[in-house]
Amino acid sequence: MRTDELITALSMNVEPVNRRLVDRNVGLALAFGAVVAIGITFIVLGVRTDLATPRAVIFLFLKLAFATGTVGAAAVYLARLARPAGERRVSPGLAALPFVAILLLAGISLGQAPSSHWDKMVMGDDWLECLISIPVIAVVPFAVVIWAVRKAAPTNLVRAGAFSGLVAGGVSAIGYALHCTDDSLPFVALWYGGTIVLCTLAGAILGPRLLRW
Amino acid sequence: MTTTEKELKALMVASQEGDAASHRALLERLSRHLRAYYKRRLGHIGRGAAEAEDLLQEALLAIHIQRHTYDPTEPFTPWVHAIARYKLIDFLRRNRTSVADVPIDEANEVTANDDHLSVESSFDLRRLLKRLPEKMGCAIEAVKIEGLSIAEAARHCRISESSVKVNIHRGLKALATMIAQRTQT
Structure with a gap:
């Protein structure tokens, strides 16, 4: 085939395109992933029952703020990474800001407590449940986010995969926070932050395989 | 901003809006740039003009199919370069050439040269x-x-x-x- 024949064929009946399609697909994937994560928490794990106490409400709010902050920053960058050359406009530092904030708060909170409390503050009652739940709940959100990114044309697959994992982990944490009763900042920093980082690493490893186009 | 960037970007924006003539002009100009780019890149590793033409057509198809992913608030050359380079690396990987052999290139290199000498690609x-x-x-x-x-x-x-x-x-x-x-x- 000659290249001018291909160009003639491609230039016949050119349709206008929707420039918002990439953002729309990422947004849809995010919304669907959030519904699934919250749904799983409601149905399988159950929502925490102590929401009448102010401390529980404050901590629920804090966990949700951390998780939505993570998802918000990461989703904006993911919509860029889904486009060719989008990696030019991504600053991983900004996406890491919620993590820095929660680590700082955790440090302050540990500094104010006697060291005999540290073990309980960091490990909580159920770190294992958190460690397992967040990555497991993240599977479906990750799959739909990958679907959305694949529909576009990412050119840095490791980064696009990492941010897909980050978004999925954050969405999963939003769901899990509704169930989790471990209310301490070091716990949130280590087990929420840590599992979301795990999801990010998994995404970075899977990205080049899943996102090829 | 160079004139090439300005002209190509204007053509791209028009083609996104469904202007067939602009789309054609864009693909024709890009094909000359990309041919020069691929010939040079493949020349470094001892591959010929026919393979450059195959890659060029792959890249043109990708540019056509993915034209909705270009955001007009961004410069156009890096977008084209990212696709061209992605297709190059993908080609080298499929052919088991080490990606480490691909020298780092700058975005404007993709539109640096023209090459009109087309050959037939291997696709029917x-x-x-x-x-x-x-x-x-x-x-x-x-x-x-x-x-x-x-x-x-x-x-x-x-x-x-x-x-x-x-x-x-x-x-x-x-x-x-x-x-x-x-x-x-």
């Missing part, structure tokens, strides 16, 4: 079309090769007009995949 478009599912092949053949309108193609292929559009889009994607698989040597 009509034969590839026959391997597509019937509706896809029919829609692409009618609209993109015979030049029928969407409405005429819908009657000809006995599908709805929106289905013609969907089938062209999916068909071109499938075609791009087939071409990518065929460049495996």
Whole structure:
């Protein structure tokens, strides 16, 4: 085939395109992933029952703020990474800001407590449940986010995969926070932050395989 | 901003809005730049003009299919360069050449040179079309090769007009995949 024949064929009946399609697909994937994560928490794990106490409400709010902050920053960058050359406009530092904030708060909170409390503050009652739940709940959100990114044309697959994992982990944490009763900042920093980082690493490893186009 | 960037960007924005003449002009100009780019890149590792032409056509198809992913608030050259380089690396990986051999290049290198000397690629478009599912092949053949309108193609292929559009889009994607698989040597 000659290249001018291909160009003639491609230039016949050119349709206008929707420039918002990439953002729309990422947004849809995010919304669907959030519904699934919250749904799983409601149905399988159950929502925490102590929401009448102010401390529980404050901590629920804090966990949700951390998780939505993570998802918000990461989703904006993911919509860029889904486009060719989008990696030019991504600053991983900004996406890491919620993590820095929660680590700082955790440090302050540990500094104010006697060291005999540290073990309980960091490990909580159920770190294992958190460690397992967040990555497991993240599977479906990750799959739909990958679907959305694949529909576009990412050119840095490791980064696009990492941010897909980050978004999925954050969405999963939003769901899990509704169930989790471990209310301490070091716990949130280590087990929420840590599992979301795990999801990010998994995404970075899977990205080049899943996102090829 | 260079004049090349400005002109190419204006053509791209018009082609996103559905202007066929601009789209054609854009693809023609890009094909000359990309031919020069691929010949130079493949020349470094001892590959010939025919393979550069294969890659060029792959890249043009990708640019066409993915043109909705270009954001006009951004410069255009890096967008083209990212696609061109992605396709190059993908080609080298398929052919088991070490990606470490690909020198780092700058975005403006993709539009630095012109090359009009086209050769035939190894793909036979009509034969590839026959391997597509019937509706896809029919829609692409009618609209993109015979030049029928969407409405005429819908009657000809006995599908709805929106289905013609969907089938062209999916068909071109499938075609791009087939071409990518065929460049495996």
